[in-house]
Amino acid sequence: xxxxLEEAGEYSHMMAYVDEHSFQSRLxxxxxxxxxxxxxxxxxxxxxxxxxxxxxxxxxxxHRYTWSTTTRPGWFLFNGYVRHDSETGExxxxxLPEGIYASExxxxxxxxxxxxDDAYLVTFLIxxxxxxxxxxxxxxGDIAKGPICRLALPHKISSGVHAxxxxxxxxxADRSFKRAALAD
Numbered sequence: 001x002x003x004x005l006e007e008a009g010e011y012s013h014m015m016a017y018v019d020e021h022s023f024q025s026r027l028x029x030x031x032x033x034x035x036x037x038x039x040x041x042x043x044x045x046x047x048x049x050x051x052x053x054x055x056x057x058x059x060x061x062x063h064r065y066t067w068s069t070t071t072r073p074g075w076f077l078f079n080g081y082v083r084h085d086s087e088t089g090e091x092x093x094x095x096l097p098e099g100i101y102a103s104e105x106x107x108x109x110x111x112x113x114x115x116x117d118d119a120y121l122v123t124f125l126i127x128x129x130x131x132x133x134x135x136x137x138x139x140x141g142d143i144a145k146g147p148i149c150r151l152a153l154p155h156k157i158s159s160g161v162h163a164x165x166x167x168x169x170x171x172x173a174d175r176s177f178k179r180a181a182l183a184d
Contacts, residue, residue, distance in 0.1 A: 018076040025050055027066060027084055044086050050078065051104040055116050055140070056165075065117050067140060069102050070095070077159055078102040081121065083143050094143045099129040106165040107140055117141040125150075126159045133157045 027044040049068035064087050069078035080095035081102065096102060105123035113119060119140040125147075126133050133156045136147040 023048075023050075027052060027068065029086065044089070045082075045084055045091065047082060047084075047091065049082060049084075051162075053105060053107050053121075055107045055109055055119050057109050057113070058116055063116060065140070067105060067107055067121055067143070069105065081105065081123075081138070081143050083117075083140070092142070092144050094138065094146055096125065099127065101126045101128065101159045103159065103161040104163045105138075106163050108165045115141070122163070122165060124153075124157055124161055124163065126157060131156050 025048060026046060027049055029042050029044055031040045033039070044066075047070070049070060052066045052068040054063050054066055064085060066084045066086065068082050068084065070080040070082050070093065071078050078101055080093060083092040085091070103124040103126070105121045108120045108122055110118045110120070117140050121138040121140045121143060123136050123138070124133060125136050133153040135151040135153060137149040139145065139148050
């Protein structure tokens with residue numbers, strides 16, 4: 001059976017028909033009481049967001065901030081970031097210039113950080129205006145000021161890539177663990 005998208009010449013532009021706002025993804029919090037089995041849910045923001053990230057040092061602990069990508073209605077491209085404060089409800093926003101799109105952005109704590117937002121937001125930016133890409137670093141405590149560092153990539157990457165941050169010491173520990181496991 002012929003593919004109607006391919007016949008219409010639209011196969012390569014399929015993502016143009018996906019609207020992030022149609023998913024209605026919003027920031028929620030679920031709390032599980034392991035003693036009683038009770039679960040509570042609350043919406044933290046009405047803003048449409050995607051790729052919510054927290055400081056990994058606060059995983060499985062009470063945390064205050066979530067960093068997410070934003071989009072405009074009718075698009076599946078991420079045009080900025082929002083830092084949500086779950087204690088106050090305050091949101092800090094950084095919008096990218098027209099034609100520049102974001103990806104998932106892991107949070108990387110500063111060495112010796114004492115505050116949850118004493119960290120960096122590391123992301124890939126795709127510039128459709130110039131056909132280039134870069135790695136950009138934002139101050140997680142003040143994303144509104146935009147990238148504090150930009151590193152050109154050797155070629156353009158696709159928009160919306162997934163990303164994670166792993167410290168070199170963790171990679172070494174994982175490698176040692178795997179070698180030990182294989183030796184058994």
